[in-house]
Amino acid sequence: MMMLASQNSWFRFRDFARTPSLGRSVAAMLVVAFAVLILVNVTTFVMMQRTAGVNRTIEHAQQMRRASRTVLIAMLDAETAQRGYLLTGRSDFLQPFLDAEEKMKPAVAFLDEGAARDPTLKAPIERIHTLADQKWTEMEATLNLARQGRIGQAIQSVRSGEGKRYMDELRTAIDDFDAIKSARIASRTHRMEAFGALTFTMNAITGVLLLVLALLSGWMVRRYVNEVQSAREEVHALNVGLEATVQERTGDLMRANEEIQRFAYIVSHDLRAPLVNVMGYTSELEQAGKVVDKAIVAAEKTRPVDPEVVMAVREDMPEAIGFIRASTAKMDRLINAILKLSREGRRNLSPETLDMTAMTQAIADSVHHQTEASGARIEVQVLPEIESDRLSMEQVLGNLIDNAVKYLDADRPGRIVVSGEEVAGGWAVYRIADNGRGIAPRDHERIFELFRRSGKQDRTGEGLGLAFVRNSVRRLGGTIDVESELGKGSTFVLKFPKRLILPETGASL
The missing domain is CATH 3.30.565.10 (Histidine kinase-like ATPase, C-terminal domain)
Structure with missing residues (x-):
């Protein structure tokens, strides 16, 4: 029984595919549209995954920059505490020195972890590590001399300029490392903007495609309704005694009504599904734009950002997203109106x-x-x-x-x-x-x-x-x-x- 039903379904589909009709044209148009939409959806998903990966890379780079700055600030705090202790001899001046050591340890560990993940950063991070160790060793040596009562020798060590040289070299090394990470952040931000622009373009194309499809569908429904109305007027004008002619016109009406119902089914189920996808991906595109804007804000703190990029992210993209949303909302209202008209034509009169x-x-x-x-x-x-x-x-x-x-x-x-x-x-x-x-x-x-x-x-x-x-x-x-x-x-x-x-x-x- 199931095999017979399957064969009948296949025969009906084959007849539908072979018979030239407006319904077949609509089906072919929808198949092409759905293929394009699937391609757009897959591409959008891949772009969003890549954008998310670039965002994570940018965030990690920002954290490494902050870690390097933490090392520098901790060294400056420790150096200040060292000199305060040497000048006053008061032990409470050593507390910032100890606090700086606690702050510096996790920052250095995070930098070492980054060097392990990216071998290209190993040399600049090892340089920072070495200079920090040398500076720290120099400061501990002077403090040990001071604790032994050899204040003059400790001050003479400071005056020798060795500690200043370590500090200057450390500052230069951190600046060089910061420049490397800034350049990489700018490069990845540019890639993320390119991904965002591509995603936006494809979603815009999809929105236009759906709008054209909705307008074409409305035109087809209008054509169907006019055909049905014309057929009804012809039947009404026929002589009551012409039974054969009446039956022929009635058959035409029934086929036209069935075509309208099939078309309404396509509109209500197949056309609404890609519309929902466009709405969802438009929201995700808006969120991606916010992430890009956040990255631009961070980048503006260190270097100028191309005004055209800022305008594209903060003005052009939101405006286009608004256009897509307005178009999809209008299409949704058109679908609902078409369905209402179709349902009324099938309701039994009482x-x-x-x-x-x-x-x-x-x-x-x-x-x-x-x-x-x-x-x-x-x-x-x-x-x-x-x-x-x-x-x-x-x-x-x-x-x-x-x-x-x-x-x-x-x-x-x-x-x-x-x-x-x-x-x-x-x-x-x-x-x-x-x-x-x-x-x-x-x-x-x-x-x-x-x-x-x-x-x-x-x-x-x-x-x-x-x-x-x-x-x-x-x-x-x-x-x-x-x-x-x-x-x-x-x-x-x-x-x-x-x-x-x-x-x-x-x-x-």
Whole structure:
């Protein structure tokens, strides 16, 4: 049984791959996009691992620089304590000498450990070690003379300049070691910046690719919806007696709906996965930028840093990351809107007698806080009852009233009137009129298309509301038109059959 199911699945996949269709084109496009995304993700992961390794190397180099400076500072403290003891003879002056010895031991040990890990540092660290030992031996010798009461001989030893020579050479050796480590830190910082720039570039390319894919997907959905709507209009216009033609058109509709559902599945599952990856890697890229900035701050303390590098890390990269995040957020909203439109097309309709006056008044009451804040009012007149699907009617009226409230003109008190009457032939007509901004004549039809909006874009939205309304109205067997004049207001006219008749196959029109 399992083998038979596997064979059937293979045959279906083979037929899908061989049959030219928009779905096959989408699948091929997604395969290419996913291959690119996988390559980008792997490359980004490798770059981040290398960046982390460079960060650890830089941090260890900074610690070795601090250790060498600790040796120098400890020597200076010990030398100060030595001279204080020789001048005063007071034993409390020896405490800084002992403290300096305790500070210097772990610093020297850390330097020796670094020399063991990196043989190229062995010579400069051995030089520091030797000079430190010689200086320490010289200081202990003078202190021993002083403890024996031979102060004059101890002071004469200091005046000989041997200790100063050791100290000068030690300072030079530490400066040379610091220069070596600084050069290496600068080199590794440059490599880290190169890794960061490459990672940023690849993520930016991925973001653009996803945005293009989202726009193309929206165009395909729009094309599918237009095809389905055209097919429905053709079926509605056919003669009732032409059964064969009706069956043919119905088959076309079913295939188109199935194609939409398959496409919606691809959008909801396959397109969202790389979107989540881009969001995650964008956050990691932002963290890597902070690490680079920290390294630049540390480097600026010792030497000038190229201004172009500073600008790229502190201005260009955050700006580009913000663009990627805005694009991925817009793509996520588009996916959700497309899925909503697809799900509504598959929902079963359930006709019932509707009190349209009460329903519309409840919708008006739900936006009362918005109208009250803007000084507007909604007037619901007595509306004729119809037998239709409650949820679809609520969504249609809710969208239109919400749009009327959203696009009221701030220069005059808002007024929205919902009216209706029965007309001959078993129809009911409803009007939602407002005195808002209005719609330009050239946009009267375009506002019902996917991703199209009219006028100034200063309100949130993706351009799907009225497309969703028209699709729902047509599923209920009705029509929707708009009468509007720019700057004066708009009136949306809905026409529904008094009784919704479902096809024999069910409510999924």
